[in-house]
Amino acid sequence: MTMSPTLSRRALLAGTAALAAPLAARAQKPGSVTAAIYPGAWEEAFRDLVAPALKKSYNIELEMQALFAVDQVAKFAASRGAPPFDCFVLDPGPRATALERGMFEKFDASKLASRAAIPAALVDEWGIGCNAQVVGIAYNPKKLPKPKGYADLFKEPWVSRLGLTGFGTTFGTVSLIEIAKIFGGSETNIDPALAELKKVLPKIAAVSSPAALPGLFQQGQCDVTYTNTQTVTTLKDRGVDIEFAVPETGATTFLTTLHIAKGCENMDAAYKYIDTAVSKGVQDALQKPPYNFIPVNKEVALGKDLPMRSLDEMSKFVTHDWSKINPLRGQWIDRFNREMAK
Structure with missing residues (x-):
């Protein structure tokens, strides 16, 4: 987990206007831990599975x-030393931004009862993976x-059934980078991907x-796209x-990671929350529909x-x-939205 960049000011502020107001100090209940969590399926999963397990094992509420990753970074930045939550959950891009800005406490994995069951590559001095993504x-x-x-996505019979999305998600970003690579681009040069997509845009x-x-895939409005295994499994369940x-160039992977917020006053509860989230019972339940x-x-x-055993x-x-x-990602998002509109 090696990352340490900046996020563009515009990207950081996108969707976070409500966070600009002065923040009151958070009043935390004794025997509780506050975690930032992605809205939607993540919030539902952690409410249904992590919260009861944490209460049962440690009597912690x-x-x-509910905050998307960029909003977590923005809210913490606006908190002026009074962390609005105890733990972050982040994808690689916002994680790197938060790390560069000193938003995490150092992470001691030895405090986790589940440490031996977590691959070494999923843990570092700043946090731990709680969910793997394969794209x-x-x-x-x-x-x-x-x-x-x-490359097949630009040919028939696939191109006329292709569903396209941009750089707004991690899976979209890494997929478009991989597309750029096959046409001569790189991790920092997505020009070839957009050039080739513009050629076939009328067919897409x-x-x-x-x-x-x-939803478009489920309705049959497209029949091929780039995405993660979680989306595929969820649709298959339906x-x-x-x-x-x-892809012949290889599947792409990234981690969603948990981190303890700098200035967290309840470190013990934060570690117990993270330990619960990566424990065998909870991870097994999270894997199921x-x-x-x-x-x-x-x-x-x-x-x-899954494409691995x-x-x-x-x-x-x-x-x-x-x-x-x-x-570069902020300008890529703008450019995709501008050039790929149909």
Whole structure:
């Protein structure tokens, strides 16, 4: 987990106007821990599974603040030394920004009862992975042959059934970087990807926001896209005809990580919360429908639909350096939205 960039001021402020107001000091209940959590499925999963386990094991109440990753960084930055929550949950880009800005306490994994069951590559001095993401190509096997890789998405029969999304998510960003690479680009040069996409834009089935794309796939408005295994498994659970294909250039992986906020006053409860989130029982439950997380605990057997049989295999997957990506991502988002609109 090596990352340390800046986030553009505009990207940091996007969607965070409400956070600009002066923040009152947080009044935390005794015997509780406050965790930032992603809205939607993550909040539901942690309320249903992590909170009861934390209460049962340690008699600690879990309080949650539903915030997307960029909003967590912005809210902490506005808190002026009074952390608004005890723990972050972040994807690689915002994690790198928060790390550079000194928003984390040093992390001592030896305080976790589950430490031995977590692969060493998923832990560092600042935090621990709580969910792995694997990104590749999703397709409808009843309508399309299995694509070999990203290059196929620009050819028939795939291109006219392609659902496209931009740099607004981590999976979208890494997919478009991988597309850029096959056309001569790099981790910092996405020009070739956008140039090739503009050529085929009139043929593409849909250009959509990340949140809307799974629904379009389910409705049959597109039949191939780039996404993560969690989305594929969730749609499959709903009866959608969908399979995951590992591109010939390799699947991409990244971690969602937990961190203790700088200035956290209840360190013991924060460690117990994190330990509960990565424990065998909770990780096993998170892997099951409707949540379909990829577990990080080695004692949990991986689901049959995943493109690996052990967490160790993920060391061979493609990863990216977000210290290079973050400074460019804001302008990439703008450019995609401007050039790829249909």
